[in-house]
Amino acid sequence: MAVDLMESKTLKPDVETLVTEPQAQEVSITTRDLSLWYGDFQALEDVTLNIRKGIITSLIGPSGCGKTTLLRCFNRINERYGNVTTTGEIRILDKNILDPDVSTRQLRKSVGMVFQRPNPLPISIYDNVLFGSNIHAAHKGISRSARDQIVEEALREVDLWDAVKNRLKQRATWLTLEQQQKLCIARLLPLKPEIILMDEPCSALDAEGTEKIENLIERLREDFTIVVVTHNMAQARRASDECVFMLLGEIIEHRPTTDLFMTPENEKTEMYIQGRYG
């Protein structure tokens, strides 16, 4: 099992085992010695991580441990939030995305992000789904029938089609929060991303909405690599295949979810999942 190589407890990042190459299972995102500073403050410290393809990986840890920062590294959206310095390497599709010849525009096309607070754009549902295609289209070269088809496919994929098919021209901001969040996922799909990053996708939703979104994520896992940041340990446990525990910008433990929760190897992980701090 590839899990073995995750045994690196990562407390001392310079341990040799860390640098072992991933085996067997296909890896979607690889980071090597990734460090990140906001100004003088170091938010990530030598993060080395292999996120496998086609599964759901959740990032857990107390507030301020760098989960969201790490997530934002994967599509380099961090650069928009002010004075950020990054060192190390992040490989996606076998290309270091920190290289100068990487177009962030193309990168973000293949690495989509879903936010904590659903943020559909204040335009119609139809236009929301097409937004990505429109900004990436060379000219306005998508025919009307093709557009209709894109919208229908994307909305069907997230189980929203039946609810909104009669009001596609309505403003997306009038939908319920759960529907908005589904729409936010749906609008990534026409871009055919490799990876979908989710930053606490359910924390604005009620229990029922959370369940539906979780089921949706579960279903999407077949086609995309999904990385979920969550504050909610129970959710990480329910709805993820692998789990990464982070603390103060470092990775403490990265193992299959059941193992991590049943038999945590690191003392800090154990204390955290028992709820003794964080």
Add this chain to the structure above:
Amino acid sequence: MANVNLNPNDGNNPFARTPQEIKRKRIELGAQFTFLMMTMALVIPMLWIMWDLAYRASDVLSYTYMVIGVGCVGLLIPYFLIEAAKRNEHKRKLFMGLAIAILAGISIWIVCITVFNMDNGGFDFLTLNPKKRMTAGGVWAPLIGTFLLVLLSLVISAPIGILAGVYLSEFANDNWFTRIINLAVVNLAGVPSIVHGLFGVGAFVYFMDMGRSLLAASSTVAVMTLPVIITSTKEALTSVPQSFRAACWNMGATKWQTIRTLVLPNSINGILTGVILQVARAAGETAPILFTGALYYKKIADTGFDSFVPYGLEDRFMALSYHLFTVATQVQDVPESFQFGTAVVLIGMVLMVNSISIGFRIYLRARKRW
């Protein structure tokens, strides 16, 4: 420790009002009343001034008042009827019929009264040029002058101001240079208009060799209105929630795509507010145009196309604000109603532009929600 009694009530009700509370309540009521009085101190004199102006100008403008009044009522009632018709399925035909009947009736009435009442004054004050050393005729020449001045100055300042605001708010990095520009913009908004006027003389009339002309005056007014347009544009752009931008960036939109498809459409409201506020200012200012192009009196065509575009870019022109100054202080034997009429026309013009903008903003706001 001193034993402070926080609950002086000895009765059975543990939540009874304490004397301090009652006293505080009284003071708050007093304060509230004072605030109300302060508001009234603004509103009452203003309404009184408006009423007084309108009343004293009624000799020359009574017909205009009537048409505008009836016109407003005539548009509002059908509007509400149509709204009611949308909601009420059963009486839709009745409401729509009534609305159409009222609209038709009022248009016919206005046409008739205009045709039959021509020699009774009518719109003469608005449509005639000043005659006999301003003691007769109307305000058409200055009215169209002010209109062209405002239009031209907006054509110059709106694009520059809006694009500068977009740059400062969306593209510029936060460094000392940008900060100095921002500081300058804020301070320029407070520069007295006569200083802008002198700047205009130096920069446009002499340095750029425009001479005293409509173009020079419009440019001066444009420079005067720029800071506020820039500031309000910046504020309008900042008020668009960051989360929308984040959504756009995360799909790989470029900065300009984000601005064009998302930020500008959602901030057009605030941008327009800034621009339209400047219409009022551009129309009302006398000092900046005094030295740069406004003229005491200019004879223009009374009818035809030339009366609508009487001033070329190179020509000097008449403007309402300057005309008001003229008829109020520089010419003798002007009927009182002419002086007040000019003021009312100036205010009315500004109010009309403002109400159009308010209507437009209501329309835009109805479409937006986040």
